[in-house]
Amino acid sequence: MTDVDFDFLRAYLKTRSGLALTAEKRYLIESRLSPICRRFNLAGLPQLVSALRGGRDLVMEKAVVEAMTTNETFFFRDRTPFDLFKDVLLPEAIARRAAQRKLRIWCAAASTGQEPYSLAMLLQEAAPKLAGWNIDLVATDLSTEVLEKAKAGLYSHFEVQRGLPVQLLVKNFEQIGEQWRISQTLRSMVDFRPLNLLHPFETLGTFDIIYCRNVLIYFDAPTKGDVLGRLSASLSPDGALLLGAAETVIGLTDKLAPSAQHRGLYNQAAATARNTMGASAPAPLRRVVGL
Amino acid sequence: MKTCLIVDDSAVIRKVARRILESLNFRVSEAEDGAKALGLCAEAMPDVILLDWNMPEMDGYDFLKALRQSPSGDIPKVLFCTTENDVGAIARALHAGADEYIMKPFDRDIVTAKLDQVGFTQQADAA
Structure with missing residues (x-):
């Protein structure tokens, strides 16, 4: 992933979900958005970024934002x-x-x-x-x-x-x-x-x-x-x-x-x-x- | 260091459970049926017992009944651990005196959570 693509995704996610991604969390983008690329038949992250830049696909936008959200929880967590x-x-x-x-x-x-x-x-x-x-x-x-x-x-x-x-x-x-x-x-x-x-x-x-x-x-x-x-x-x-x-x-x-x-x-x-x-x-x- | 007795007729389950419990700072002993487990308890009562339901010689239910009737005042925490995962089986285990219930297959997170629920937090006991 290029720095330009990373900066785009960082700003994109910040605007839509508030998620503040630091450079150390770069790996999270690659691990969580690769399945989204497959789901939308895109070759990889550069193509996903292009699609998001062109952006009228609300389904894709939602999928990207949700994929980057951490949902770990359990009953009575931390008691x-x-x-x-x-x-x-x-x-x-x-x-x-x-x-x-x-x-x-x-x-x-x-x-x-x-x-x-x-x-x-x-x-x-x-x-x-x-x-x-x-x-x-x-x-x-x-x-x-x-x-x-x-x-x-x-x-x-x-x-x-x-x-x-x-x-x-x-x-x-x-x-x-x-x-x-x-x-x-x-x-x-x-x-x-x-x-x-x-x-x-x-x-x-x-x-x-x-x-x-x-x-x-x-x-x-x-x-x-x-x-x-x-x-x-x-x-x-x-x-x-x-x-x-x-x-x-x-x-x-x-x-x-x-x-x-x-x-x-x-x-x-x-x-x-x-x-x-x-x-x-x-x-x-x-x-x-x-x- | 806290002690845990694993009672299960499956060597594989005992091995997996031992690895998890040792990583949680327990000293571990093993028995392959209820009768052998009662013998080990008579020698030294563990702090926790991870107890299978279906075993030869003496099953988990009979073992627990015998343990609860023992004259020793030290009754360990008992985690029933079985593939019989219906509500009826769980209710029977609780009725017999189990403190918690672990459904197979289990992992380290589940064992940690269940130990925490019966009063053994990982950090506290590691100290």
């Missing part, structure tokens, strides 16, 4: 963000929203569905406390291909064994040949929608809890700052944002601040400042014993 949901965020939300009985949760990089379904399983475990509640669990991803898999809820035996306790497998999945399908009840709890985080998302509304894990790492700093600023605008004043272990808001936005108690958890900076100063406003993420 801590889900323990936090079960032990802290959900009990607090139940206490704080007791009057409205309404809770909105967003998985902003849902991939093949394991993250939103993990949250759905935890919500189901807490069902007695949520009777009569209106709960929105919205799950979005750039790739319509992975969303189709997520909606189908069909997983291989390798996928259901990474992170999913066997008791939850037996309880929530049915075996279909060599695969396992998550129950209709859990599938119906998640509202899957295609969404590119580079595009406006205010129409989704405001959320109490947002999981946006392991996607910002692929963006450059200005893009991270822009997305975090808009996530803050979509988060309720006392809301909670969960980022991946390698991600942070520090140096990227002044609208969000890290939680002093929980790694990976971020709140509105204004709410955190009020809390720190001991003002009388309701403290965000006050620990509630429950569940």
Whole structure:
């Protein structure tokens, strides 16, 4: 691949998905786009670049962007963000929203569905406390291909064994040949929608809890700052944002601040400042014993 | 160093499992059926047992029943490991006292994830 072609692809992917490819990641282009060349009967990357430059083929554009997106995920990935949901965020939300009985949760990089379904399983475990509640669990991803898999809820035996306790497998999945399908009840709890985080998302509304894990790492700093600023605008004043272990808001936005108690958890900076100063406003993420 | 007993009548499975577990810093012992495994447990109780379901002499279910009735207070974590991958077989294993369930074929990621679920994280135990 020539430097000119690499620079074109780098700019092309940055514009369409926010992906910030460094020179060291050049190999990723070759390994992930070679199958796309074969799929579109192109001899190699130079021909693919020519086709993209000429560009009115939206199917090819989508295939290239999706091929470069990393979709690795598994149930209850990293465990801590889900323990936090079960032990802290959900009990607090139940206490704080007791009057409205309404809770909105967003998985902003849902991939093949394991993250939103993990949250759905935890919500189901807490069902007695949520009777009569209106709960929105919205799950979005750039790739319509992975969303189709997520909606189908069909997983291989390798996928259901990474992170999913066997008791939850037996309880929530049915075996279909060599695969396992998550129950209709859990599938119906998640509202899957295609969404590119580079595009406006205010129409989704405001959320109490947002999981946006392991996607910002692929963006450059200005893009991270822009997305975090808009996530803050979509988060309720006392809301909670969960980022991946390698991600942070520090140096990227002044609208969000890290939680002093929980790694990976971020709140509105204004709410955190009020809390720190001991003002009388309701403290965000006050620990509630429950569940 | 944590210890793991692999109980499986297949030499190939034992070899694959041993390679994975040793790479995860376990000291590994092997038995080809439940009766031999009970003998090894009587000598020294392992921290974890990777247990096959169908074996000659004494199958996994009977082995687990006998192990749970043993007077020793040290009950290891038991990962049932079998090709019988239907919900009924998994439920039977859990009912018999298994802590987790691994479906064959398995790989290092799955074994790592299941060990993590029963309280053996790779980093912690390597330390």
